[in-house]
Amino acid sequence: ELNFYADTYGIDTITLANSIAFVMELWENGIIDEKDTGGLDLTWGNWKDAAELLHQMARGEGFGAEVVGNGVRWMIDYFTETKGADRQFLHDIGMQGKGLEISEYVTKESLAQQGGYGMTLKGPQHDEAWLIFMDMVEKLLPTFEDKAEALHYFPMWRTWFSLHGLCKLPWNDIEPPDNKNTPEPAKVMEHVENYTWLFEGTTGVPITPEGLIEQSERVYNFQRVFILKFGYGTREHDYVPYRAMGPVTVEEYESRQERYDKQLREEIGVDPEGLSTEEKMRILRKYREDRYDQLVDAVYKRRGWDKHGIPTLETLKRLHIDFPEVIELVERKRAELNAV
Template sequence: MKGGYWRKILRINLSDGRVWEQTPDEDLYRKYIGGSGIGARFLYDLTDGNTDPLGPENPLIFMTGPFAGTPVPTSGRHQVIAKSPLTGIYGEGDAGGTWGPGLKRCGYDGIIIEGTSDKPVYVLVSEGRVRILDAGDLWGRDTYETDQKLKEIHGENIVVSSIGPSGEKLIKLSAIMHDGSDARAVGRTGLGAVMGSKKLKAVVVSGNKKVPVADPEGLRNSIKELVPTMVQKTLGMKQHGTAVGTVATERIGDFPLKNWAGSVWDKVENISGQRMTETILTGRYFCGSCVIGCGREVEIKEGPYRMKGAGPEYEALGMLGGMCLVDNLEAIAYGGELCNRYGLDVISTGGAIAFGMELYEQGIIDKKDTGGLDLEWGSAEAMIEMVHQIGKGEGLGRLLGHGVREAARRIGGRAPAFAIHTKGLEFPAHDPRAFNSIALGYATSNRGACHLQAASHMFEKTAVMPELGIPEPKERFRTDDQGEFVKVCQDLMCILDSLKVCKFTLYGGLRTTHVREWLKCVTGWDMDLEELMAAGERIFNLKRMYNVKCGISRKDDTVPERILKQPRTEGGAKDNLPPLESMLEEYYPARGWDSDGVPLRETIEKLGLEWDL
């Protein structure tokens, strides 16, 4: 390969202070691409089903892709991988911003951090130097304060990845935050708690090395061909953020309401992206190399929700808003701000609060459990208080901070019926009853319920991919042709998660032809479509093999009974129930798995993986 990678992985052991470099061969990069793929390979090799997610043997893996630090549109992303303390299986999350390119400019493709420090520390990575420094003065600070303090010490040109108080307390809904008050989050699967278990407050990067590109002129020309189309097709996101479609999402029955028990909501316009633009928006934010600019900057100048920082994205509006029936936009923005400062996944946090509200409504918990708080639907005050409690690990929030699956198990009785998750990961803000393919995607996602591991709904809205058999958007309620479709979507998402390209580019006209051309221009590799998609399939199956070692099988490939048996009674998804079992019957053969969801030996060997199940 002629560019795109340094062929250097930084290894750090916090238990003994060792720092060294690993130089993988080109075959690893070509088979697993980068980001999610290479991270999954290392996690598979370094851990197993018996690894304690909060123990020193669980590595925290930060990985970039080959496009990081180049002009490729939306390539300013990176992946973090570890065994999840929330789910007990494969865990990963990704973030935009500038940290990924910052690491790449230090001369590394990734960092693997093992062991546990005996005191709070942070890691400072610069060109040619790595230091493990005392973080005693940072411990206890929120993520915004941590970013500011580190910039006072090391200068404004650093980029910070850090945890807040929730990660320090090992709360299993904890995120890893980046870029200070711009608040780019590795939110899902509780990886902030893994970082906290290592007494690692932050990873700081500062570098100016130019990332090598095999054919710079060819890359520039290829990018110029797509960017005008991408900008035009995503203007709504630039104007109103990811929340541009909030009202439309509610109309088609996709918006989360009342812990997934609601059907329609006439107050959704109060919290829409358009309302945000009209009221509290002060600016827009672009991640590294981005041409879309969906990030929001907002300010609330007075009242109980005064704040200035990153504005709520669609998921925050869905999970702190619709899920809790809170229609106060300022309260939701403030709740999102608190999640960012504490270092909490806003998706799982909103899901946990809505779960608590339903338990309160059902009489399963009462004021003795809530500390006197009226945990009622629609109460902005209750929602905000629960964010505080979860972030601090206090009161009912201490229990909810374990996630809805574990909280329901501890409460017992009828509580598990109201815990909406797959494999321990709370649902994001998309309803599988609105898109049948989402049900299959959630059920088989390697990290638990996730709309981005397949993103099949994007190809049932406006996205197309003719070369993969999707010449036009598919019908969302169809009951056949789901197995192969979701498989292809998942394999494609593994590619994008390994290249580290934002999935919103799919709305902007991205095709695999662009991906292959950019990969050739950056690395010199001339991958055909078959080799590219085989890499995605290899990565997905490697993650599934890891989960099989953790005890995952067909019994876990499901969604809650509420989704399968209780339809929405009104709205755009009225009466639809996803036929999950029949879709799984299509999916397993398409995947080359047996009837229990275990990859067949011939499938594994065809993909060049080692059979050790």
């Protein structure tokens, strides 16, 4: 029913679901109550009052429109300021990045998909880099370098489709019979070559697969510079909330305790026996956040960005977007961050 009304009202279901789940978790943790919600009972699973939030958004009134309808990032600030809530906890559970709510693939066990959400330009959606299947099922991305290559190539390749007004489905939905035997099966290079012929046939300009990617790199990096100009586009904005990496609450950890305890033993080398759940959570969190940092470093290196996530001068020159205004902006931002 909620999906029907969201479609009818023209409200995005991903943003809606994340935003309602966020305030329900605040309710469950005693951060908000009926006085805040205008009498609505946001106990987890109370779909009737969740539906009322949706109807309020459509009518432009009440808690639904005035608070929940502003999205998760706005609510993190709002409830920190008005309720004295712990900002770190709200950030950990608030499933958004760059102001966009996360499409709900469970990414805790897929570092590549965490990066696919966190290191997009426009926020955590799976258009730029949907890597969870390659990472967890096909096991094609075992190293940080493999993940970094995927987090460079696929956002550029998918950008290319958008630049040329093409649908990506013919690229990888029907693979050649021998594709699995190629050096890079995930890229479906036989089909990529087809697009070089399409481009040449349409424009008369010969091009290589590498040339297609460079077209996108030029636009992608220029977009990064624009984002930088608006005060974003740096490393701090390329992180996902911790819930996308690991368990935030004791309840979350204990619901999968056998899995997490095994990871402590086998991946970190820590014996969980005798440790409290809180202690185990701290150890696991440090390990997972450290791995994400290593991934960010690897991706930035592959994309030709510095440690802050800003395109290097060499990258800007290689892509012929080293305009004076661009150079002035990136060097000023780089100097500001280096001085911190």
